[in-house]
Structure formats: structure tokens, C-alpha cells
Amino acid sequence: MHDFPACGAADIDCLKCPKAVDNLILYASHGRGFRLVVPKCEDNVIMFLLKGEVLVNSEEYPGVRLHTGEFILQAIGSRYEVLAMTDVECVCYRFVQPEFFCEGGYRHVVEEVVPPLIFFPLKICPELNFFLEASKAYLAGEKICRELMLFKQKELAFILWHYYSDYELSMLVHPLSKYTDSFQYFVLKNYGRVKTVEELAHLGGYTVTTFRRIFTSVFHQPVYEWMQERRKEGILYDLQQTDATISEICYRYGFESLPHFSNFCKKNFGLSPRNLRKGDDADASSSVSPSPVLQPV
Template sequence: MYITYYMKDGSDRKKGSMFKYFEFPAKEVLEKDSFEKCNYLIFNLEGEIKYIYNGSIHRELHTGEMMFLGIQANCMLTLETEAKLLILGFDELYSLCDKFTFQALSPIQSMLKYEFDTLDIRYPMDDFLKLQIEYISNHRFDSYLFDDKLKELFIIFRAYYSKEELSMFFYPIIAKSMDFKNMVLANYRNDMRLEELAEVCLMSKRAFQRHFKEIFGETCEQWILREKSKQVRYYLSVTDCSFKEIIDKLGFDSSVHLNKFCKTWFGMSPTDLKKTLNIQKDCLKN
């Protein structure tokens, strides 16, 4: 199930950012996809987790470790045991102080060869996380407290983790090489064409296509279709959207167009795909 599904909240907290605490059963599967347009900090307080990052990195997240999944990340986490997770979702940094912190890390980051990795949860981060769970359990969080705690979190990062550790850990939001990718993801809309995307990224169509292929490893047209397939799967599995709403949201011309698309990408009609996804969801719950 997508992390977004678990992070859904009825409030109108600004920018959708929040801490949430979960106690998951063994064998639960969590997914993070680039179209979710959110950064996640996942703190593993208890449990053993295997994950696949961007389709190629197969590793484990142990008890007492944390991972950062940037907006552009694709990740699948399989819980080998029961797990207790605290997850922070945010789409951007609020505090100018936080932004300046990451800007200061840029010179160090430019000398590093990026390799996705986790960090250990060390003192006083562990005590800070326990306090957040206490706030959540007693329904004490509001937007003012959240903003204060988010700032406090990054103060702990700056004070108790080295610049080298932070540069590697938060590489996806400070690396210059990520700027183009983040720009594409930030500006891409569900029904957008290549020409429109190139325009909002302030590039000619030819230059955009060339740069896109270098960064993403596929053509923009292929990527747009792949993103659309992910979003179809998301809307059918996580939301209560009707087929008509999905057609409107994702820019399909008609129900025939949606049906043809699903058969091409999933080998079945939208109705059968929704049934299959619901069965998978029920199996995970049981």
C-alpha cells in the first residue's frame, strides 16, 4: 500500500506535512512513488524491514535506523517482522534556517559520490522521537507545535550528525544534479504533454528532450506513460474515485481510452484491475 494512503489526514495542515506513528503487522508492504510529490523521513523504532530503492538497491532497515526518501524516490518496503514506525512527510522545508543549513552542505556534497544509505537513530534523536509519539498518542499536535518540532528535528540533525553524514543522507534535496529532476517532478501535472513540461521548465523542446533522456534514462513520452500507469493504479487502489473522475484527472479522452490503456499496461480492464487491487489490499489486511 502506498505510504500516502497511511499518511492521509482529514485536516488541512499546510502543505500536508505531519508526523504519524504506526504499528504494522509483519509482511506489510509499503510503497513510495515519485508521483506522490512528498519527502518522507522514516524512523524504524522496532522491526526488521527489507527495501528496494529505485528498483536496483536491495537492502535492510534495522531497528534504530532511519531513511530519507526524497520526492523523486521510488521505494518498496517489506516488513519482515512487526514494526513500529514514525513517519514524517513534508514537501518542502519551512524554516530559512533549515534551507541555509542545506545550502551550506552543497560544497561537501559536490565532493561525494552519492550512495543511498540509512542513518542510525542516536541520542538525543531517540528521545525526541519518543516525545513525538507521546504527542500523537494524546492528540496534542497542532500546526504550531508541528512547526516547532520540525525546526527542533533539524537542529538535532545539525548538532549530532556530521556534515558528511547529512550531505549523503539528504543528497536528493541538496544535490545540484537533482535540480532538473526535482523541477520536472514539481511541475508535472497528470494530463501534461511534453511541450507543456518543457515550457514550464523554461527549456526548448529539443534541449528538454535531450536533458530528460540523460537524467531519467528514458524518453519523456515513455516516462509520462509510465507515470500515468502508476497513477491509474494508485487511484484504483487507494482512492474512491470513479472511472469518470480518473478519466478527468488523468486526461484520458474517454472510457474507451482508459480501457485500452489499462489493457496495454496491466493486461486487464479497469474494472478487473480494481478488483485485483482490492483483493491484494484485503489480503494484506488479513
């Protein structure tokens, strides 16, 4: 263990501090002709253009020019391209959990505000511009103090929800909701086709780390725990509600042998597969958590 001096000490190296985390609000500058192609966003990204002009091409912003003092959001899972038409300066904010947007406000916009027919860039208001200009001086590094990062995230969320209308915020919220719902649909449709988290992540074209992170933010539960609960539900249903043999059910759910399957059932349900099939204990299903009502954050 290293002993680190208190924050503010002259000889501390913040990048080596245990509280240092990846910076999510990054300042960047690029020359004319810079091109970025993102096949699938691994985070939600808000691009604030402080200087210059860029051409954006995505489903929400097809061939749209982003000018100085404007910003847009690209949601997790979306594809976009950016081409710098001039020298540009920008601040990009990456995040996963929309809670930083104010959860109550987020649900209100999703459920009660009609999304725009055509998405357009939002203007950077004076208060937001002050935040961005002040932040860029010390938010260019790859690492930042965790406590400062959380503070800046909350400050940015407050500015967005305080100075922009529900209709303007719908330009940000509805894409988030759309891709969150799409991710849910993918998981619910495909989890039964795979046996491991890794297989499910690869099926969706995600790295395992990214998939775990997105899953936790959407379902509010680690993906392994969620898949285990669904596995137990499926086993119990097949034993009690179908005519499939115990051997068929055993190998369908990836067990190497009947003794392994029997041990799993005794551990999780308190009964052997044969006794579960007989319905000896009507309360066996109580050991399985019911499927949660799946709602995007």
C-alpha cells in the first residue's frame, strides 16, 4: 500500500492516486480534414463544438453540419462519422448511465414529450459555455480525480436540465431511450441461445467489458447474476411444465452429467430434479427470483 498525501499537497502526482479514474469529459483539438468513424458507440457521447465546423453523418444527424457553439448526442450502439471542415476544438462527454441526466426528468421526457421529427444541434447557452471553457483547461488529461469527475458530471447535468426545455432535451433523451430499448430487446431475444456472458457479448458485437457495463446500467444488475436467474427459471419451468425428459433438460442447460444437474437443483431449489418434476414441494419456485420488470434507466 502507498501512502498518498492529502489532496492539494505540492508533491502529489494525481495520476498515480488511487482515486484517479478515466476522464469522461475530454477537451480535444483537431486540424481540418480530421475524420473519425465509429462503427458502434461504446458509450453515450455528447459533442460540444467550441470552435470550427464539422460534418456529422449518423441516423439522427444525416449530413448535418455542426457549427461553433452547438452540440449533439450520439447514443450507445449508434454509428456515426465526423469530418472536420475547419480546425476544430471540442469537449466530448462520455457516459453510460442516464441517471446523471436526472432520473425523474429523464423518465418525464421519455414518457410525456413527443420526440422531434427531425433532430437538430442544440445551441450552447452562456452558462454551459462557461462550464466548458472553464473545464477545458484541466480536463485534457486521460485521468482525473474520481471526486472531481463526479462533481463535474453533476454540474453538467444540472446545467442541461436547468437551462434547456423538455423539447430541447428530448433531442438527447429519446436517442438514449431508443438504444437502451434496443439493447434490452437484443438481450431478451438472445440470452436463451447462449450459455455464457462472453457468447452473448460477442453475438451483439460488443467487447465483454463494454457489454457488462452497458448491461448493468440498463438492467441494474450484473449480467452473470441475471443470466443465472433466468437459467434457474427455465430449468424449473421445463421440469414442472413440459414433457422433456430430465436428461434432455440437463444437457439443454449445459450440464456435463446428470449428477451435476441433480446437485445444482438440490443446491438452488432444495429438491432433486425427479422430486421437482413430481411437484413434491409447491414452494420450490420461491427460491427463484421472479423476472424483474425490465425498464430502461
